[in-house]
Amino acid sequence: MAVKLSVENIYKIFGERTDAARDMLHEGKTKEEILEATGATVGVQDASFDVGEGEIFVVMGLSGSGKSTLVRMLNGLIAPTSGAIMIDGVDVANCTKDQLRRIRREKIAMVFQHFALFPHWSVADNAAYGLKVKGVRAPERREKALSALEQVGLSAWADSLPSELSGGMQQRVGLARALATGPEVLLMDEPFGALDPLIRREMQDELLTLQRSLKKTIIFITHDLNEALLLGDTIAIMKDGRFVQVGTAQEIVSNPADAYVAAFVADIDRGRVFTAEDVSNDPAPVKLGESSAEDAMRVMEDLNRNALYVVDEADKVAGVVTYQDLAAATLDEATPNPVLEEVMITEFPTADADQQLADLYGAASAGLPIAVTDDKDRLVGVVEPEAVFAQLSGEEPAAPEDSAAEPPSQTDTKESANA
């Protein structure tokens, strides 16, 4: 993935004596000590990161952590004290006013927390603002603004005033305004922070849907870790102007860098962070017509599982066989040499690889392993119910392969029979 935006060692120190403050930072002094000694406030210290094209990079932090300062430096609204911000080979932090203006007009658009719509202009005029600034003529401007409004589902409101719209709708206008100029990079400064929880949820889903087709490079600022984990391809956790951890949602939740991050992560809904893929095992399927009942039982004993999926010639999932059923069938006098088709259960739970664990509770509690399938119904993995609950409770999921061999337990037998 090509790097679209690259930030190298940027600092922002507010106040007069920035050099003295920086020296103190290097000595390891805290923000408070520096403020007391020099009167300078440290906004951002030594932040470096790369954002790939089409990636959503979320910066999460509490108020005062410097996240808003950071995002404002990316389009030059605040000039960094030192460091470089490269966008397509131009350093935003050290370029001329004309260059900066051109970058703002062509490449970067911003969405604001409190929408920042012009109250005296119609929705369409607001959406067209970036184009007006660029000098696009009125008819073309309106046409592009309307298509941007169409994208966010607001074309019917084009001639209303922003004050006639609800908060969520106003932020859609803010988004349309940012999209209308066709920018490559979107800066979103807590865009959903001022919205009701339900509307926020809706907007998050919509942003993800839009992003699937738009593939913009997005820098998203939030104070809500759940939002960060939901949206971010990469997430940076910020504290006192510094990145304390950068990683994917799964990395941050399963492996917090320090106590600060761990305290945040403790409260989040793990079922919405992890997906079926994260807890799935090698499917180790048995094939219809090839493998016998004994083969299947041997594999289960080797892998310490109590059920295996059965696939047909085209690798499609045909059903699931459990150890108990096979054992019972083998012991049964009537069928001394059972065939897989006869004992396999054809009603089995399935999941997509990117399905959230929260959606798998029901299936997992049935006791059968869950088949993870791709879009052609082929088996790509198996999720053991224990793995789901282990991940949700925050324990490291014990991979059945590694654990001590243990025959299927009595409770599992009952559940399988019920299923």
Added chain:
Amino acid sequence: MLDSPGDLLTLPFADWVNGFVRGWLVPNFRPAFRAAQVPITLVLNGLDDFFNFLPWLVTTAAFGLAAWKWAGRGMAIFTLLGFAFIDMIGLWPQTMTTLAMIITSVLFCAVIGVPLGILSARSNLTWKIVRPVLDIMQTIPSFVYLVPIVMLFGVGMAPGIIATIIFAIPPIVRLTNLGIRNVRGDLIEAAQAFGSTGWQMLVDLQIPLAMRTIMAGLNQTLMLALSMVVIAALIGAGGLGLVVNTGLGRLDVGGATAGGVGIVILAIVLDRITQGLGEANRGETVSLRQVLFNLIRFRGTRTEKTETAARSAQ
């Protein structure tokens, strides 16, 4: 023993000022000051001729309709009766002269004051310089600067207007500055983030959003200009101020009162119309386009009328 610093040292301050004004300013710059009043004289004479040429009925009808549109029906009736009263007490020509003077003063105040207010809002340094000057202009008694004005500009209508401008300009500068500075920070940030130039931001965002405050400043300026009418008459500006002064000089209570009533009637009418104009749009802001639009469109919605009528009744 030293009783007071004055025993030790006397400063000939008045002589210094005399020396500065008479010895340097007047001989060197009198022609320049004379030239500076040419545009004022031109506008003033044009307006004066215009208003004195218009028949009473036309002027009254125009003001009555404007009052109806922006200040409600009650104000329209008041305008009608008030103007009729002025005409019947024989002060119509003087009132029209005063009206021409007021409009000229306010026009020049706006032309100078609004750009100055915008500059002050955009640069803290400018505001640091402008602000004390405005403070001085507002605190210094107007009689003090009448003398140098007469020396530099002579006597007559135009010097009277200049004195009025000095007296009346501070509110429009202050309120323009205030209005522009009060535009929400995140809107300014948004304009910057989309790459707008300073001029684009001013035209698209700051002036439209500050328009309501600027209109309030204009109203204040207008009221101050009216209150200067009598004083300006001391240096030869005519109109209703002259009527009041003449009455004063002759101890003619009736004449002075007649002039005063004329000024009051004019003040009420102008105040209510300009207030209504600034608030005609009930939204968050009034754009210049809307104000101009209101000026040429004589049709208001019922809610506006009833609201303004309710306000004027208070």
